Amino acid sequence: MSIAIPFIAFLLIGAIAAYHRLRLPVWAALTATVLVACWLLGASGAATVAAGVVTALIAVPLLLPQIRLPFITKPLLGFYTKILPPLSETERVALEAGTVGWEGQLFSGKPDWDVLHHQPKPTLRADEQAFLDGPVEELCKMINDWQITHVDADLSPALWDFIKKNKFFGMIVPKEYGGLGFTALGNHKVIQKLASISSVVSSTVGVPNSLGPAELLMHYGTQEQKDHYLPRLADGREVPCFGLTGPWAGSDATSIPDFGIVTTGEWNGARVVGVKLTFDKRYITLAPVASLIGLAFRMYDPDGLIGDKQDIGITLALLPRDTAGVEIGRRAMPLNSPFQNGPIRGKDVFIPLSQLIGGEAYAGKGWQMLVECLSIGRSITLPSTASGGSKMGAIATGAYARIRKQFGLSIGRFEGVEEALARIGGNAYTISALAEASAAAVARGELPAVPSTISKYHCTEMGREVATDVMDILGGKGIILGPRNFAGRNWQAAPIMITVEGANIMTRSLMIFGQGAILCHPWVLKEMKATTLPDPDERLREFDKNLFGHIGFAISNAVRALWFGLSSAKLGAAPGDAYTRRYYRKLNRYSAALALCADTSMLLLGGKLKFKESLSGRLGDVLSNLYIASALLKRYEDEGRPAADQPLLAWSIHNATFKIEKALSGALRNFPFRPVGWLLWALVFPLGRRAQYPSDRLGHKVASLLMSPNEARDRLAVGVFTTPCENNPAGRINSYLPKAILAEPVERKFLKALKNSDIEAHDFASQLDEGVREGWITADERKQLEELRVMTIDAISVDDFDAQELRSAGYRHDAGADRAAA
Missing domain, CATH: 2.40.110.10 (Butyryl-CoA Dehydrogenase, subunit A, domain 2)
Structure with a gap:
């Protein structure tokens, strides 16, 4: 055992130094000190000397520039220059046009959460x-x-x-x-x-x-x-x-x-x-x-x-x-x-x-x-459009699902509908946070090249999912177009947002990671720029500084990814309160995993990575959902950590982390170099995939929030047009929710009495008359039920038309002209 102790100490100190990103001289000093301590405490002298020699073989040539620069860095610079894919002028302009904000921290493998928390809360003038x-x-x-x-x-x-x-x-x-x-x-x-x-x-x-x-x-x-x-x-x-x-x-x-x-x-x-x-x-x-x-x-x-x-x-x-x-x-x-x-x-x-x-x-x-x-355009118009439509869809559909009844029960109480409601609520909450985050970045003076593509792609994709779930819940109410339909046109318009400002397929597979891998990486762009410096000595010094910074960065991320995987991200310093600290730890883990996988992909594939669109798309999904989860946590902090919002936050974070692990799994299972994929899997998922899709219990909480008045629902509705006017059917349905809930006990009491009675009345008005006469309900309660009937009819009714009304004005004009000519 005394033989193994020096080598265990050597590896342990190396892992600790890599995890905390200590400088090489600090690592060498710590390792030497610990090895001396091992020797004094009785460890094998030969093993201690062997571990010391290994330490010296690593530290001496790397710490002495007169050895490192000519014998290590210079050959690596020549090799790097040969394999470096040439940047076209258009690619160079694209990389230099944008600025790097929080997304750069997510690519670092060790996000500084203070940077995010110190961003000012988005506030309107x-x-x-x-x-x-x-x-x-x-x-x-x-x-x-x-x-x-x-x-x-x-x-x-x-x-x-x-x-x-x-x-x-x-x-x-x-x-x-x-x-x-x-x-x-x-x-x-x-x-x-x-x-x-x-x-x-x-x-x-x-x-x-x-x-x-x-x-x-x-x-x-x-x-x-x-x-x-x-x-x-x-x-x-x-x-x-x-x-x-x-x-x-x-x-x-x-x-x-x-x-x-x-x-x-x-x-x-x-x-x-x-x-x-x-x-x-x-x-x-x-x-x-x-x-x-x-x-x-x-x-x-x-x-x-x-x-x-x-x-x-x-x-x-x-x-x-x-x-x-x-x-x-x-x-x-x-x-x-x-x-x-x-x-x-x-x-x-x-x-x-x-x-x-x-x-x-x-x-x-x-x-x-x-x-x-x-x-800038991608950061504002399309995400904002998706946010408005999704938030309105969430509050109106939640109210509809409470008012609309089947088999004597609100349809929102059926678990199948509840699942869809949970997705609507969670996605609407996520879209709102992401759209506001990208707008806030522009407001701070950034040119968010990568966040804009993340926001455009994911807001519009989640918006399409919300539109689909809304239509599924509304059923016939959604598919019959007319003035009473608040959902049909949004469902029809969803593919438009998917297509414009760059089709989403290309945005995901080429732009998010393709641009982010270089622009957001803390070392790659610096290395590339170093190779273009005209002065040979300056070029060698700059490349040396960035190359070894990059090597230390890669080793650190491998260690951090493995540690977080082994500990299931339950240990380590993290911000937040008792409720959110676990989420920050998860994101620290996935940030390290992304940095590790991105570095490995760029090293092995080089310029060919841009043609590996499936791999690029999956790694882009990891970066995107890291950014989305950060936007959710920032919103939660800005709102004063409201306890009522926790189901929405939890559903959205679990959904994002589930997507992250799914994307990492897909990337590693299909990695072009299979042995490397296996090694990365062992580092990223040493205990297997652990993230789960939001549970049914959590989904039930989110659906319940949408179907009853509460402060979380009110916050979700902020910023959309809820005024219950003639031309706003969604606003009207939303306004009915409080009165419909107040009438529910009266309705249950009346229907129970009616079921157990032998009265012969069949129409609703006559049944109400009987109910008042029999003392089942009072006159005021009768008015309540009549009002509930009126509100329900407005909520569930659809439109019908004369055949001529459904023909376009141009068609009617042409047909009329043809008949007149005949």
């Missing part, structure tokens, strides 16, 4: 709250979604006028240019509330405040462009759209065939240098009504009119609608959610260089401009 309580509330009351989606296939003139007059299109435009100057959080809250009543209206308002002329002008426009266009965009004199997507390249700006040739032409009566454009764009939101078109194209200068470079690159321009040669095509119909959308085309359309966004100075910089602004 007074003017933003006043706008929500005033113009937004008023606009919501004006919205008749059935009229918009079926009858008119458009917003009414009154809605268009109200939106423009109240500067909904200018929420992001600074006040000095006549806009509202809202923060990203204010923008998020407005879109969220509008989406809870109409996805068409939220899209119409969201797009001008997302990627488009206003956003681009604010960041890159010349002062002359800002002074002219921003006030007009703010007050609605200009309605903007942005032409990026085309038939041949989708939204991949780097591959678009649309082009512009630098030449001379006429503009406002003068001969000027400009660009002759040929383009074909489709799926352009607001194109049919736009007066100002933003356009992405590839710019060429074959005659050298503005420089010596022929292929200038991706460039962005502004085209007034009435520019000669611009053709606005007929409208598209996006899944019966008829927001204005259609194609834009043009051939040999001439504009001067002054119409380039940012002027001639920004010619060729369009890809960088798009990458930066796309991350």
